[in-house]
Each structure stands twice: as structure tokens, then as C-alpha cells.
Amino acid sequence: MKWALAIAAVLAAPALGLRTSARVERSASELPADGSASMSFHVQPRSLLGLSAPLLPSTRASLSLTPSLARASCGAGAHGPVCTVVAGTTPGEVRGTLRVEDALGLVAExxxxxxxxxxxxxxxxDGFPDAVELDSEDDRQAFRxxxxxxAAAQYPTPDPHWPEVHRDCAGLLRFAYKEALKAHGAGWxxxxxLHTASAPDVRKYHYPAVPVLGDKLFRVAAGAYDARxxxxxxFSASASARWLLSANAVRIPxxxxLPGDLLFFEDPEARGMSYHSMVYLGDLDGIGPEVVYHTGPDSRPGGSKGIVKRLRLEDLLSHPDEKWRPRDDNPHFVGxxxxxxxD
Structure with missing residues (x-):
């Protein structure tokens, strides 16, 4: 019965003048290229008299865009088809065609x-353009x-893609940070x-195509971001532990x-490397919370290049050298x- 009524409506539509065209209303004419801003096109079929018309069965819309600076999707709305456009991270002009069709054929183009x-x-x-910040929980979880x-995979053998010249405590953070923001396809x-064979990537952008910053991910100056x-x-492609601490991260209790947060220590007696950083891994393997860090090179003549260490937070709290214990009453623990x- 329902199918019969639908077919009857389709056949009767031309005679009744239910629809001859469609009006397209848009919610915006421009968007910030921030990877998440969106706008929509609402389609309303019109009758011969220019009035709103009831929808015919199978009314649908499609939207193609070039170049691929934004992504589009279309579906059914409360009063007609709706197409949504989500901005990418590259500024530019986007053009395309919105097509509306129903069971009788093309309604509008x-x-x-x-x-x-x-x-x-x-x-x-906070010193970073809003477009760089991961503003969806899915993206934040993917990054973490x-x-x-x-970071954990650098123990015990560092990835050959991690240049030796950058192998120190801050270099571990920078390497894992950049790699986490990449697209992890078959080539990568x-x-x-790795244990993340099925982990989703960050969707908002992929390094080095980072909005505004490009490959210069790390802030190395105080204050707010000045677009002028x-x-x-x-900003720079590299940053010391001191700058990672003071300009790229915020303190938390x-x-x-959470997994992916950082620990910082200060050792004023260390030559040229007074700040030391670690990555908090959380409980990856069911043995309790862990941390991973690079010891840094030994600056003394003939000193070693340093190694990556991974240990339980519980063991770090009982470290033989008290200055490396992550306790709030330890004056060397920054937090x-x-x-x-x-954030």
C-alpha cells in the first residue's frame, strides 16, 4: 500500500505542480581554514508558483568540490536535503556544483x-593559533x-627515522609529537x-601540512600569537626542554x-641541560603507570650519547637520586x- 501511494505521488507530481525547481540556502559564504569549521546548504523544492513544495520520494542532493580544500557530505534534513561542508586547513577558493535529484530526474543544479x-x-x-589546537575529543584521543x-616504542632501540643529532630528552618529545600528527598510511x-595498527589518525590536519605553522610546530617565544x-x-621546527615546558605545555595537577602528558625536572647543576623531560605513558601493559625518557648525552669528554629508559612510575618515585622523584615536595620536580x- 505504501509503495502504491509513493508511486502515485510521483506520477501525479507533474500534473499537480508539486515541484519544478529547488531553492538552495547557505549558512555562510566563507569559513576559517581551521580543519573543523563547517557550513551547510539547505535544499527546499519549489512549486510552479514559487511556494514550498512537498518532497517527492527519493529526493537527494550531491555536492562536488574542487580543489579538495574542504570535504562535503549530503543527507536528509527535516525539510529537505542538506549538504555540509567542513573546511580543510589550506586557505583558498573552492568551487563546485550542487545537484538535486528525485525520482523524476534533475530538480536543480x-x-x-x-x-x-x-x-x-x-x-x-596561549601562543598557538586556534587552528592548530585539536578541538575534538576524537582527535585528542588519537593524538594521545x-x-x-x-614514545614508548623508542625503548630499547630508537627508530632510525629519529635523527641521532636530536636524541635527547626533548628530542624524544619532539619526535613522537611530529610523528603522532602524521598520516599513518602503508608507506609510513x-x-x-607498533601496537596502534588500527588506531585512527588525527583528522584535523596532518604534519607537515599544519595550519599556519607548517613544519614549525614548536613555540620558542613567550606571549600570545601575533598574526601580524x-x-x-x-616558532621553530625544534625546541629545547625549557621551551617545551614554558611555551608549548601547561601545568596540570x-x-x-593522562597518557601522553609530560613530566619536567630542573637540575641547575647540569651543564647546558638544566631541564629534563619525560613522557607519562599510563598503564600500557597492565603493570602500572610507566614513564619513558632519554637520558641525554653525557657532556663530559668521552661521555656516552645517552639511552632511552622506560620504567614504572612507582620505581621512579623511589629513584636512588631524590631529585628525579616526581613528588610535589621535591624542589627539582617542576610538575x-x-x-x-x-588543552
Missing amino acids: TPVELRLRADDSDTDQ RWFVTL RKGRE GPLEPA SGQA FYRWKIL
């Missing part, structure tokens, strides 16, 4: 233009999982055995640490920190 503008705002004044897995995975000034020297792009 509308050209689409959309401008993606560079998003260099820093609304929370990759960052933790990559080749030769790597040059990117350098405020020790009891709120637990969280990457600003996650």
Missing part, C-alpha cells in the same frame, strides 16, 4: 563558491594514543611494528595526568604538563 580564509586567531591567548605508542607503517609578525623566530594543542 546550482554552482557553489566558498572561500577558506587563513585562521590565525588565538582566542585563548599515537604519541604514547611512538612499512618497517614499523613573522612566524619565525616565535599531578593527580590528573606534570599537558601539550597546549590538547
